[in-house]
Amino acid sequence: MFAKAIPKYTGVDIAEHYEIGCKIGCGSAGEVFVASSKASGQQVAIKQILAGNEEQRCEAINEANIMKSLNHPNICKLLEVYEFNQYVYLVTGYFSGGDLLAKILATSYLDESTVQDIVRQIVDALRHAHSRGIAHRDLKPENVCFANDDLCRPSVKLIDWGLAECFKDNEGQLMTGEVGTPNYVAPEVFELAFGITASGYSCACDDWSLGVLTYEMMCGRTPFEGDLDSMKGELISFSDERWLHASPACIGFIQRLLKAQPEDRMSMPEACNHSFLAKTKDETPHSSAQTQLDQAMSETCYHSFASKTMDESPHPMAPPEDHMSMIKVLHQSLVSKHRNASPLPKAQLEDQMSIPARICLFFVSRIKADSADLWVV
Numbered sequence: 121m122f123a124k125a126i127p128k129y130t131g132v133d134i135a136e137h138y139e140i141g142c143k144i145g146c147g148s149a150g151e152v153f154v155a156s157s158k159a160s161g162q163q164v165a166i167k168q169i170l171a172g173n174e175e176q177r178c179e180a181i182n183e184a185n186i187m188k189s190l191n192h193p194n195i196c197k198l199l200e201v202y203e204f205n206q207y208v209y210l211v212t213g214y215f216s217g218g219d220l221l222a223k224i225l226a227t228s229y230l231d232e233s234t235v236q237d238i239v240r241q242i243v244d245a246l247r248h249a250h251s252r253g254i255a256h257r258d259l260k261p262e263n264v265c266f267a268n269d270d271l272c273r274p275s276v277k278l279i280d281w282g283l284a285e286c287f288k289d290n291e292g293q294l295m296t297g298e299v300g301t302p303n304y305v306a307p308e309v310f311e312l313a314f315g316i317t318a319s320g321y322s323c324a325c326d327d328w329s330l331g332v333l334t335y336e337m338m339c340g341r342t343p344f345e346g347d348l349d350s351m352k353g354e355l356i357s358f359s360d361e362r363w364l365h366a367s368p369a370c371i372g373f374i375q376r377l378l379k380a381q382p383e384d385r386m387s388m389p390e391a392c393n394h395s396f397l398a399k400t401k402d403e404t405p406h407s408s409a410q411t412q413l414d415q416a417m418s419e420t421c422y423h424s425f426a427s428k429t430m431d432e433s434p435h436p437m438a439p440p441e442d443h444m445s446m447i448k449v450l451h452q453s454l455v456s457k458h459r460n461a462s463p464l465p466k467a468q469l470e471d472q473m474s475i476p477a478r479i480c481l482f483f484v485s486r487i488k489a490d491s492a493d494l495w496v497v
Contacts, residue, residue: 253288
């Protein structure tokens with residue numbers, strides 16, 4: 121039986137009710153098509169799942185039950201179920217913005233504020249699922265869709281619950297299915313598959329996948345490429361130039377999720393309260409100015425180190441004078457633009473800075489200006 125009463129049609133050809141369009145993707149157990157209702161014109165997505173035997177049918181119905189038991193704005197909703205000619209059809213909402221993989225491929229990586237917005241919604245969706253005793257088990261860019269094309273205020277939906285499992289009634293609330301996508305699978309799932317451990321794994325497998333996904337959004341690649349030794353050693357690299365602008369909170373968030381031991385990982389309720397997600401998109405004037413200054417200083421510091429030898433600078437670590445002049449000009453510009461805003465306290469400013477920016481801040485402190493106008497002192 122289904123978890124809740126939903127429209128279910130047995131022996132009815134879905135083509136009687138829907139105009140089936142082109143294929144838009146492949147789920148964990150079937151193909152997905154865009155379609156429109158003949159009665160209302162509503163656009164939907166239809167997942168076609170082969171159910172040629174009872175085991176396949178039970179798996180399809182299980183996916184439907186799991187989806188119906190979840191009620192969250194960031195989880196795709198199941199609208200109807202059809203059974204016809206050895207297939208089960210799941211009718212869900214259609215999301216015109218495409219998936220996260222397409223966004224990453226189009227721009228190589230996403231800016232941190234956009235990543236925050238996306239991750240915040242995924243965390244809340246997973247928190248809801250885990251509280252219902254359900255693990256997704258296949259979190260990856262293809263399974264995060266956008267309701268529209270507005271990346272300034274993205275609205276995301278977690279889709280494809282074909283590999284999900286309701287674990288709350290399992291012994292120890294553990295799962296034993298060897299499922300998932302290699303680059304996003306937690307190390308304990310690999311260990312189970314390789315016979316390294318005989319015990320199951322918990323919903324913390326989703327927490328690991330979220331850490332990988334967040335890392336990928338920030339720099340355009342996954343951190344481990346499915347290498348178990350690197351995963352177990354937590355060998356996460358933040359040396360790429362793209363990480364120079366990442367906040368310490370962002371890096372800390374990823375590190376808290378990519379713990380080799382599941383019990384050491386941050387849970388979704390904990391993630392909801394992490395400082396990385398506590399920030400809002402609507403920044404105050406001083407925080408917006410600080411972001412620009414921090415980015416400029418990071419770039420200046422990076423390019424100084426990349427293009428100059430130590431002997432060419434007057435100080436062993438100092439940026440050359442032309443770079444110092446650029447920082448001074450930007451600093452004064454920001455002061456003028458945001459003169460009426462409250463200064464950002466030095467301690468708070470340094471907490472939000474990347475390490476290269478903090479190094480550069482040491483040299484910016486040589487700027488002489490009236491203390492009332494200083495943004496960086």
